[in-house]
Amino acid sequence: MTGPAIEIDGLSKRFGDVTAVDSVDLTVESGEIFGFLGPNGAGKSTTINLLLDFVRPTSGSASMLGLDVSKDRETLHSRIGVVPENYGLYDRLSGRRHVELAAKLKDADDDPDELLDRVGLSQEDANRAAGEYSTGMSQRLALAMALVGTPDLLILDEPTSGLDPNGARELRDIIRAENDRGVTVFFSSHILEQVEAVADRVGIMNEGELVAIDSIDRLRRQLDTGAQVTLDVDREPERNLGDIPNVRDIDVDDKTVRGTCVEPAAKLRFIDRVRELTTVTDVRIEESSLEDLFASYTGEDTTDSQTETVVPGGVA
Amino acid sequence: MSVRTIARKDLADASRSKALWAVTLIVLLSTAGITTLLAVTSDMAAGEVFTLSFQLAVTMLPIVALVLAKGALTAERESGSLRVLLSLPPSRRDVLVGKLLGRTALMLVATLISGFVTGLVVLTILDGTFGSLAAFIGFLGLMGVAFVAIGVGISAGSSSDSRATAVAVGAYMILVALWNLIQSAIQYGAVELGLMTEGSAPAWMKLVGLFPPNRAARAAYRNTVGGQLFGTDPFASVWLPVLVLLAWILVPVTIGYLRLREAQIG
Numbered sequence: 384m385t386g387p388a389i390e391i392d393g394l395s396k397r398f399g400d401v402t403a404v405d406s407v408d409l410t411v412e413s414g415e416i417f418g419f420l421g422p423n424g425a426g427k428s429t430t431i432n433l434l435l436d437f438v439r440p441t442s443g444s445a446s447m448l449g450l451d452v453s454k455d456r457e458t459l460h461s462r463i464g465v466v467p468e469n470y471g472l473y474d475r476l477s478g479r480r481h482v483e484l485a486a487k488l489k490d491a492d493d494d495p496d497e498l499l500d501r502v503g504l505s506q507e508d509a510n511r512a513a514g515e516y517s518t519g520m521s522q523r524l525a526l527a528m529a530l531v532g533t534p535d536l537l538i539l540d541e542p543t544s545g546l547d548p549n550g551a552r553e554l555r556d557i558i559r560a561e562n563d564r565g566v567t568v569f570f571s572s573h574i575l576e577q578v579e580a581v582a583d584r585v586g587i588m589n590e591g592e593l594v595a596i597d598s599i600d601r602l603r604r605q606l607d608t609g610a611q612v613t614l615d616v617d618r619e620p621e622r623n624l625g626d627i628p629n630v631r632d633i634d635v636d637d638k639t640v641r642g643t644c645v646e647p648a649a650k651l652r653f654i655d656r657v658r659e660l661t662t663v664t665d666v667r668i669e670e671s672s673l674e675d676l677f678a679s680y681t682g683e684d685t686t687d688s689q690t691e692t693v694v695p696g697g698v699a
Numbered sequence: 700m701s702v703r704t705i706a707r708k709d710l711a712d713a714s715r716s717k718a719l720w721a722v723t724l725i726v727l728l729s730t731a732g733i734t735t736l737l738a739v740t741s742d743m744a745a746g747e748v749f750t751l752s753f754q755l756a757v758t759m760l761p762i763v764a765l766v767l768a769k770g771a772l773t774a775e776r777e778s779g780s781l782r783v784l785l786s787l788p789p790s791r792r793d794v795l796v797g798k799l800l801g802r803t804a805l806m807l808v809a810t811l812i813s814g815f816v817t818g819l820v821v822l823t824i825l826d827g828t829f830g831s832l833a834a835f836i837g838f839l840g841l842m843g844v845a846f847v848a849i850g851v852g853i854s855a856g857s858s859s860d861s862r863a864t865a866v867a868v869g870a871y872m873i874l875v876a877l878w879n880l881i882q883s884a885i886q887y888g889a890v891e892l893g894l895m896t897e898g899s900a901p902a903w904m905k906l907v908g909l910f911p912p913n914r915a916a917r918a919a920y921r922n923t924v925g926g927q928l929f930g931t932d933p934f935a936s937v938w939l940p941v942l943v944l945l946a947w948i949l950v951p952v953t954i955g956y957l958r959l960r961e962a963q964i965g
Contacts, residue, residue: 465787
C-alpha cells in the first residue's frame with residue numbers, strides 16, 4: 384500500500400439546516416496512526432458514518448484504500464476493521480459466535496480463539512453470551528471482530544469509552560502492534576490523553592470543521608502555549624523582574640513566582656533572573672497540556688473571524 | 700454467501716428469544732386447542748372442521764408473523780448491532796434479505812408444527828384426506844410468509860422499534876381485524892357514488908374482498924378443497940389468490956428496502 388489510506392475531499396453533510404460536517408478535506412497516509420479529536424457533537428461521528436456509508440454525503444467524496452466508500456463498499460469493508468460508535472452485540476450469541484460471524488462475512492479463516500485471546504478474552508468468556516459481558520468485555524469483543532481478516536485499515540470510533548485505564552493501555556498496545564504490522568489506524572476520541580499516547584498525527588474537529596491537522600508536537604509549538612514555570616521563593620523579590628525574552632504572564636506573590644516560558648531556553652533565563660533577586664526553594668514546570676491546546680482550538684475564546692456560524696451537529 | 704450467513708445468524712439469534720416462542724406457543728396452542736375441542740365435541744365433518752380451523756388460524760397466525768418480523772431490522776438498528784453488520788461486507792440489501800429468510804424459516808417451522816398438530820388431530824378424530832391437510836398447511840404457510848414479509852418490510856422502513864410496532868399493529872387491524880368493515884364501507888361508498896348497483900359484485904369489488912393475505916389464503920384453500928384448481932373464473936381459482944399472496948411477499952419488502960437504502964444509520 385503506497386497510496387493514502389483515507390482520502391476525504393470536500394466532504395459535507397447537512398441534516399436539515401444543521402451542518403454536521405462542513406467541507407472537510409483530510410488525507411491519512413498508509414501506515415500512520417491518526418487521532419481524530421473533537422468535543423462531542425463536533426462532527427467526528429458523522430464523518431466516520433460517512434466513511435462507513437452509514438450516512439450519505441450532501442456533497443464531496445471520500446475513499447479508503449483507494450476505494451470509494453459507497454460504490455466499492457463491499458470490497459472495501461472486507462479489507463477494513465471497524466469498531467463503530469454505539470455498536471451493539473447479539474445478547475443471545477456467544478463471544479466466539481460473534482467472531483465466527485465476522486470471519487464468515489469477511490470470508491476470512493481466522494481462528495476465533497486466537498483473536499479473542501489477543502484482545503484479552505478467555506476461553507470461558509468466549510463461551511458466554513455477549514449479553515452477560517461488561518462494557519469493557521464488549522469493547523474487547525468488538526475489537527476482536529474488527530481484527531478479523533487482518534485488515535489494512537482499522538477505524539475505531541471512541542474505542543476507549545467504557546475501558547478502565549488498564550484496558551485502555553492494552554488497547555493502545557494492540558493498536559501499536561497492529562501498526563507495526565503495517566496497519567493504518569484511524570481512531571476518534573474526545574479524551575486527549577488516549578490520542579496523545581499513540582497517534583502520529585491528529586486532526587481536531589470543531590463545529591463540523593477540521594480546524595487543525597498536524598503532529599501533536601508541532602501543534603503544541605504552533606500554539607506556543609509554552610510551559611508554566613512555578614518557583615517557590617522564601618521571600619518576595621524586592622524589585623520588579625522586568626522584561627525577560629519569551630517569558631509571559633509573570634505573576635509574583637509572597638511565596639511564589641510564576642511565568643509562562645514560550646521556548647525552552649527561556650525557562651533557565653527566567654529561573655536565573657528570579658535567583659538574582661531572591662532565593663528559590665523549589666521549581667515546578669508544567670508543559671502545556673493537550674487540554675489547553677484542545678481548548679484553544681475548540682473553546683469559545685478562539686478568535687477565528689472566518690468561522691461561519693455553524694450549529695454543532697449533535698448527530699450520533 | 701452473506702445472505703445465507705446472516706439468515707443463519709438471525710435464525711440462531713431469534714430462535715433463542717423466549718418472548719418470541721411464548722407468543723408463538725400461546726397462539727398455536729389456542730388454535731390447535733380450539734380445533735381439538737371442535738373435533739371432539741361437535742359432529743361436524745372433517746372438511747368443515749378444517750375450514751373453521753383455517754379461519755381461526757388466518758386470524759391468529761398473522762399475529763405470530765408480525766411479532767416475529769416487525770423487529771427484524773429495527774431491533775438491530777436500536778441495539779447498534781446493525782452498525783456492526785454494516786461495518787462488515789454485507790450490504791443493506793444482504794442484511795434485509797438475510798433477515799427475511801431467517802424470520803421466514805422460523806415462521807414456517809411454527810406454522811408447520813401448528814398445522815401438523817391441528818391437522819393430525821382432525822385426521823385421527825375424524826375422517827379427513829391428506830390432500831386437504833396438505834392444502835391446509837401449504838396455504839397457511841404461504842400466508843405466514845406474506846405476513847412475515849409485511850413485518851420485515853415495516854421493520855426495514857421504520858426508524859425505531861416502537862414505530863415499527865405501531866405500524867404492524869395498524870397493518871393487523873386494517874388487514875385482519877377491520878377488513879369486513881372497510882369492505883362494507885367501500886361497498887357503501889361505491890353504491891352512493893354510482894360506481895356499482897346495490898347487490899351486484901363487480902370484479903374490482905371481489906378483488907377488494909380478496910386483498911388481505913388472510914382473505915387470499917382462505918380463498919386459495921377453499922378453492923383448492925372445492926376442486927376448482929383449474930376453474931375459469933379467477934375468483935373461484937387458486938392462481939389469483941396465490942398471486943395476491945406473492946404480491947404481499949414482494950411489495951412490502953421492496954418498499955422497505957427502498958426506505959432502508961436511504962436511511963441514515965446513525
